[in-house]
Amino acid sequence: MGTRESNEQTGGTGRRALLGAAVLGASGTVLGLSGTAGAAGARHGSGRGLKGLPVPTIIGHRGASGYRPEHTLGAYRLALDMGADIVEAGDLVPTKDGHLVCRHEPEIGGTTDVADHPEFASRRRTKSLDGVPTTGWFTEDFTLAELKTLRAKERIPANRPHNSLYDGRWEIPTFEEVLRWQDEQTRARGKQVWIYPELKHPTYFREQGLGLEERVAKALRRHGKDGRNAPVVLQSFEPTSVRRLAGLVRNPLVVLLSGAGTRPWDFERSGDPRTVADLITPEGLAEIAGYARGIGPTLDLVIPRDASGRLTKPTTLVRDAHRAGLILHPYTLRNENPFLPADFRRGTDPDAYGDVFGAYRAYFATGIDGVFTDQPDTGLLAREDFVNG
Secondary structure (H helix, E strand, O other): OOOHHHHOOOOOOOOOOOEOEOEEOOOOOEEOOOOOHHHHHOOOOOOOOOOOOOOOEEEEOOOOOOOOOOOOHHHHHHHHHHOOOEEOOOEEEEOOOOOEEEOOOOEOOOOEOHHHOHHHHHHOEEEEEOOEEEEEOEHHHOOHHHHOOOOEOOOOOOOOHHHHHHOOOOOOOEHHHHHHHHHHHHHHHOOOOEEOOEEOOHHHHHOOOOOHHHHHHHHHHHOOOOOOOOOEOEEEOOHHHHHHHHOOOOOOEEEEEOOOOOOOHHHHHHOOOOOHHHHOOHHHHHHHHOOOOEEEEEHHHHOOEOOOOOEOOOOOHHHHHHHOOOEEOOEOEOOEHHHOOHHHOOOOOOOOEOOHHHHHHHHHOOOOOEEEEOOHHHHHHHHHHHHHO
16 A cells, blocks of 8 residues: 555654754754755755755654654654754645545544444444455544544554643644645744645545545645745645646656655556566666656665665665755654664664664765654754764
C-alpha cells in the first residue's frame, strides 16, 4: 500500500523529550541555529533544489509530528517555529461532500477521537483500501461539518506518549484553511512559507467519484498558487496521479516511491506490471522527469539495510536521479530508536532517541537534496553539522 508507514517501523513504548541541541525561546522560535547554514547548504548535495530554499532541504513531516499530533495547525506552526524549510501541510483526503481535509489516512480512528462519539458508532466499517482490508471510520463517510466536531490525537502514543498531552486541542484542518494559513504565516514571518501536500489514495477515491487532482488544482487556482514557482509542492505515490496533476497545474511535482518490490496501486488497478524497481532505473527516472520535478523515495532505496537492519552501501539512485534532472527528498528520519537503522540505535530502551545525527550524516553524504523529518529542529542542526563539517 502506498504510504510512508509501509516502509517504517512503529511500536514500542516511551520517548525522551528532546529538542535536539536547540533551545526554544519564549516566542517558540528555535534559538542557536546558525544563520549561515542555509546559504552554505546550497554548496552541498546536488546543487539542485526548489527556488530559494537551501539544500539539503529540511521538510517538516506532517508538521513537527515528533512533538505534536500530526496534521494539525499546532504541528504545522511548530515546524515553522523550529525553522523547517517546508511543511508537509496536508495528506489530502476528501469528505462526503467533496471538501479536502488533512489526515494521514482516510481512516481516522487512529488520529481522531471519533470512537468517543456515540453518534458516529454506526459509521464504523471495513473497506478495502488499496487492496488491504481496513476497519474504522473513513473521511468519505462524513460531511465536513461532522468532521469538524472531532479533535485530533496522537497516532503512535506508544512511541510518543508526550504528544498525547495535546490530544483534543486541535480540529481537523481543511486544505482551504491550510492555504489561508500559509498566507497568514508568510505575512507574519516576513518570508515565503512553503507547503508540501500529498494526495492520498487517488485511485481509491477516483473510483468513488471523489477525484482528488481536480479538487486540488481548483483550490490552488483559487488562491493563485498553481504556478511553476508557486510555494506548493505536490506529491503522490501514484505516478498516474502525478501525470494528471501535470496537466492541471504547473507546480513542482514529486513521485513518492515505496519499497523496490512494490507496485503503485494505480499500476495494480490498470494492469501495469512495473514495480518501483522499474521506476528507479535510468529509463524509469527519465520517464518520471518528463512530468515531475523530483522523487520522494523511502530511505532504504538510497541506502539499503541488511538483515540485521544496519546500513549497507548506497545505491546509485541519487546519481541516476540527478542525471535525469530530478531532485530527491527521501522519507522519513525520526529520532526514536525503532525508526533508525540498527547501527544508530543507542541503549536498551527501544523508544529512546538514538544517534540520529549519525544517521543524518550518512544520508546527507549520498547527495540527497532534502529529507522529510518528524523533528525539524534535529534536521536543521544535522544540516548545520554537515555544512560546517
